[in-house]
Amino acid sequence: MNSTGSGSETVVRHQVERLTEIGIALSAELRLDALLEKTLTYAREMTHADAGTLYLLRNGQLHFSILQNQSLGIFQGGVSGPPIELPPVDLKKENVSAYAALLGQIVRIDDVYASTQFDFSGPRRYDKQTGYRSRSMLVVPMKNHHGEVTGVLQLINCMDRTTGSVVHFSDKAVRLAHALASQAAVAITNAGLIDEIKNLFESLIRVLANAIDQKSPYTGNHVQRVAEFNVVLARAINEKKDGPFAQTEFTPEQLEEIRLAGWLHDVGKVTTPVHIMDKATKLEAIMDRxxxxxxxxxxxxxxxxxxxxxxxxxxxxxxxxxxxxxxxxxxxxxxxxxxxxxxxxxxxxxxxxxxxxxxxxxxxxxxxxxxxxxxxxxxxxxxxxxxxxxxxxxxxxLTDEEFQIMRDHVSMTERMLRQVPFAGRLKNVPQYASQHHEKLNGKGYPHGLNGANLPLQSRILAIADFYEALSARDRPYKKPMPEEMVLTILRRAADDGEIDADVLALLTQDGIHRTFEKEYAAAKTRTEGGTLKI
Ligand SMILES: [Fe+2]
Ligand SMILES: [Fe+2]
The missing domain is CATH 1.20.140 (Butyryl-CoA Dehydrogenase, subunit A; domain 3)
Structure with a gap:
């Protein structure tokens, strides 16, 4: 035996190494779609399968998540492919993938056309349409660390790499696919949990933002519109390849921080008395005196x-x-x-x-x-x-005292958000959210910060907030301000050194606000009564 071992030992070592690499890659991937796609791609690589499908078990049915066929050049689902239009598979034992899921057993078939145990009319139809010939098949249930089946990995047509012909899946292929499916199932469960936590967090933020928007008809959909416009502006900066923002590119994590800061910027208004928020005349208290x-x-x-x-x-x-x-x-x-x-x-x-x-x-x-x-x-x-x-x-x-109470909402936003453990990539959310009334010339509040202390993210949010307050069209007893007047007021604020002139120039030169208003109006029509999302 030489130092590198025999040929078969080398192959085994290589496979173990590859499996370890794959395990690390899978556990590092937190995006569920990407994880599913990688799982099928790696499984096909390890078992030399020409095609394959990954199903997820949800609500008593197997849903197509990823579909790949090397010979036909078909790659659907996941992060890179188009969505799969196929209906989910019912959990009936005559369907081979359902059988594997129901019994938690691996199924290996040398030629699906010769099989009498399962109903392969679906694959036959598919073959007829595409000219493909499904032959050998390996179906592996994906079990998580609790032993629960979360999905099914179906591999089709094992290719002999020397002859290029279809052969049956070997025992080794079964073991490799099994090991990989188990690793993937755990990673998928983790990614699912992270997704759930994210969704929960997102829902809570929206509930909070909607509560503030609902609190006063005078502020209408202010929070929602500011949140959406804030991201629109940040993305526009990313797309800008010339001018002052040519070198500025927010990462996806930074965009997420910007987005959340927008949704939470006025959260402190939960403590602002409604009669002050809504004070429509000088004498108004609970009623107009x-x-x-x-x-x-x-x-x-x-x-x-x-x-x-x-x-x-x-x-x-x-x-x-x-x-x-x-x-x-x-x-x-x-x-x-x-x-x-x-x-x-x-x-x-x-x-x-x-x-x-x-x-x-x-x-x-x-x-x-x-x-x-x-x-x-x-x-x-x-x-x-x-x-x-x-x-x-x-x-x-507003009297001076009432004005101070209104202004206090931003200090309250700061105090409230500092209590939320935003960490790592979201750590700046409280800062950006609570700086939306600061001005570059130091005349803003609550801290009177100046340009040297205000990051671009806070400047963008300040403009989104100001623009929305001026341009809103859905407030009672208030005529929408003509666009020209909105822009004139914003330009004056920039000239006075209150808001960032470069961000404003981007908004006005590229007509970003018009695109936003059009998309907002269209989204509002689409989702009347529902949650708005541009
Ligand atoms: Fe505010
Ligand atoms: Fe606001």
């Missing part, structure tokens, strides 16, 4: 009329003439007209779009200082201090 002012002014108007009648009675009793009575009426009319004018002014002030300059605030205070006597005889001012405070909001509908 302009109604209280209207009722109060109505009572004051009645008071003016009553007082005029009393004055008239007194004047008449004192012998006053028609001129005096007319003067009293005219005074009352003037007072009422002035009151109604004040009320109309306050109604205008209450609107979200009404910008409150100094003179308007001064008039609110003037009105507020006026007094009337209520039904209990107490003297009251026309407006309460809180009403004056709210009506004096210069821009929008």
């Amino acid at each position: 302009i109604a209280l002012i209207e009722a109060r002014f109505d009572a004051i108007a009645r008071g003016i009329a009553l007082q005029a009648e009393r004055r008239k009675c007194a004047a008449l009793a004192g012998g006053a003439g028609a001129v005096d009575i007319e003067r009293i009426d005219s005074d009352a009319q003037q007072a009422t007209a002035s009151l109604l004018d004040d009320l109309a002014f306050l109604r205008r002030c209450n609107q979200p779009g009404e910008f409150m300059e100094d003179d308007k605030i001064a008039r609110v205070r003037q009105i507020a200082a006026k007094t009337y006597v209520d039904a209990e005889g107490a003297e009251k001012t026309y407006l309460t201090p809180d009403e004056v405070k709210n009506l004096s909001i210069r821009k929008g509908t």
Whole structure:
């Protein structure tokens, strides 16, 4: 015997080594589709099978997962091939793959056409259509570490490598296929578990995002749209082969981080009170308090009329003439007209779009200082201090305190996500998610970070968030902003050093937002009532 051993020993050693390599490769593959494809490819390689099928056992049926035929050049399923259109196989003992699954036994057949035990009308039909001739067959149930059958490996036509003719599967081929099927079954179970955990995590994130979107009709599908647009922008950067992003390419793992940060960016809004999120007018709390002012002014108007009648009675009793009575009426009319004018002014002030300059605030205070006597005889001012405070909001509908509560959502996002053990390739999700209101010029919140501290991922999310807030079309009581105005506002923000000018240029130059809006509208029509996914 020489140092490399005899010929057969060398072959065996080579096979053991190859089997070990395959075992390592299979256990390292976490994508189920890729794993299934590799399993069949390796099994065919080890047993010299020309063709093969891998079935997965699900819901009492064997589902075609991978189908390969070297001679016919057919490779379907998995990560590289087109999907398989064939219907699943019922678990009936006359089907050879079902038999192997039901009994957990390996089946070896030298010529399927000569077999009487199984129904091979399917393979015969397939052969007739394709001109193929199925002859030898090896069917191996795939059992996981619990001994449960999870799938079936079916190998067809063992090729003699010297003569090129079809021969039967040898005992050695059976042992190799068996060993490989067992390794694959364990790896498939693991990949399935990882898939399950991923799906569970994904569902939880979507439930959370939908809960926030459902919380307020004013924010509508904001989270979902931001999440989708965020990924659209990141992918566009990957595709860009010139300009500032020519060298930037996010890995699939980084894209996943970006995607999750988008879905979770506003998660802190679960703690924001709805009446602040939805505050549509300056006086709105649980209700729009302009109604209280209207009722109060109505009572004051009645008071003016009553007082005029009393004055008239007194004047008449004192012998006053028609001129005096007319003067009293005219005074009352003037007072009422002035009151109604004040009320109309306050109604205008209450609107979200009404910008409150100094003179308007001064008039609110003037009105507020006026007094009337209520039904209990107490003297009251026309407006309460809180009403004056709210009506004096210069821009929008929120007071400084309410604005701070709104802003707090992002600190809450940060706090909540820091409690989730995002690790490894997802470790930056909390950071990106909680930086979407930061600005490059340092004027953002919650930390007032600047360009030097804001990674590209956070800048993309900030633009996706800003764009969505401006462009949303599905909010109540709010007309969609024309596209030109949206872009003008975004450009101004970029000029002011708030958002990333390069990301914005990509969005505007390539019309990425238009493609997104078209796809979003189409996806919305397709999935009305269901979960939206572009
Ligand atoms: Fe936000
Ligand atoms: Fe947002």
